Amino acid sequence: MASRAHLIGVGPLTARRVIGDAYGMLRQSLGRIAAAAFVFFALPALIATLADNAIDSLTSGHGTLLLVAAVGADLLAVSLRVLGPVAFAGFLDEAVAREYLHGERRSLRDVLRNLPWWRLVVADLIVVVIVAIGLELLIVPGLVAFGGVGLIGPVIVQERQPVLPSLRRTIALARGAPVLVAALVVTPFAVEQIVHEVIHLTLHGSGLGAQVLAEWLVAVVLGGTLGLLEVALATELMARHPRVLLDDGQTPAV
Numbered sequence: 001m002a003s004r005a006h007l008i009g010v011g012p013l014t015a016r017r018v019i020g021d022a023y024g025m026l027r028q029s030l031g032r033i034a035a036a037a038f039v040f041f042a043l044p045a046l047i048a049t050l051a052d053n054a055i056d057s058l059t060s061g062h063g064t065l066l067l068v069a070a071v072g073a074d075l076l077a078v079s080l081r082v083l084g085p086v087a088f089a090g091f092l093d094e095a096v097a098r099e100y101l102h103g104e105r106r107s108l109r110d111v112l113r114n115l116p117w118w119r120l121v122v123a124d125l126i127v128v129v130i131v132a133i134g135l136e137l138l139i140v141p142g143l144v145a146f147g148g149v150g151l152i153g154p155v156i157v158q159e160r161q162p163v164l165p166s167l168r169r170t171i172a173l174a175r176g177a178p179v180l181v182a183a184l185v186v187t188p189f190a191v192e193q194i195v196h197e198v199i200h201l202t203l204h205g206s207g208l209g210a211q212v213l214a215e216w217l218v219a220v221v222l223g224g225t226l227g228l229l230e231v232a233l234a235t236e237l238m239a240r241h242p243r244v245l246l247d248d249g250q251t252p253a254v
Contacts, residue, residue: 009239022228029096041219086124089153089227147186154234192222
């Protein structure tokens with residue numbers, strides 16, 4: 001198993017250090033990351049494509065049950081898509097980073113049982129809305145918005161705070177390391193969006209297998225890399241800037 005050559009939160013925080021940790025986690029748990037990427041990204045794309053094809057193949061007055069099934073599959077795909085980048089990064093934190101950073105390997109059953117799923121889902125929805133609005137405003141605001149909130153998955157998983165305090169905490173951490181966030185979070189996110197657009201234009205109308213395979217490969221290579229960079233960077237930032245608690249264990253008002 002890969003091991004760390006330094007202590008968390010100790011020593012200079014550099015891009016090389018964060019990238020090294022992300023690469024170490026990728027080498028350690030490539031199979032687990034690939035499987036998770038399929039569930040979080042490729043599976044919803046598969047279900048959505050099948051549902052769209054089924055709906056397009058229907059003619060009026062025929063296939064009522066097929067229509068109901070197709071609409072249900074479409075709704076399932078939308079529900080799975082909600083578990084997007086934030087939940088994926090949160091999963092990587094619990095299922096991969098905990099082993100690499102702390103030597104604590106956990107079974108997938110324990111990981112799935114202990115993750116704060118509802119908080120991750122709500123955070124995912126918030127991030128999707130904020131970034132989507134920003135991307136509509138000439139792209140740059142969306143990239144800036146993702147830089148501010150993109151680390152929220154690991155923050156929620158590690159600190160177990162409600163969504164809004166976690167959002168404030170994430171923004172504060174990102175503001176403290178703007179160069180690293182721009183290089184290690186915003187830039188990979190922008191590249192991922194460009195690749196998705198290219199794949200969509202290139203493979204539109206191609207076979208289902210090609211589309212799903214492309215979605216999966218992008219999720220593993222780019223989505224997995226982005227998620228691991230987020231986890232590694234957020235972990236270092238949280239270690240360097242511990243959350244301040246009051247005597248009753250609550251966080252101070254912001």
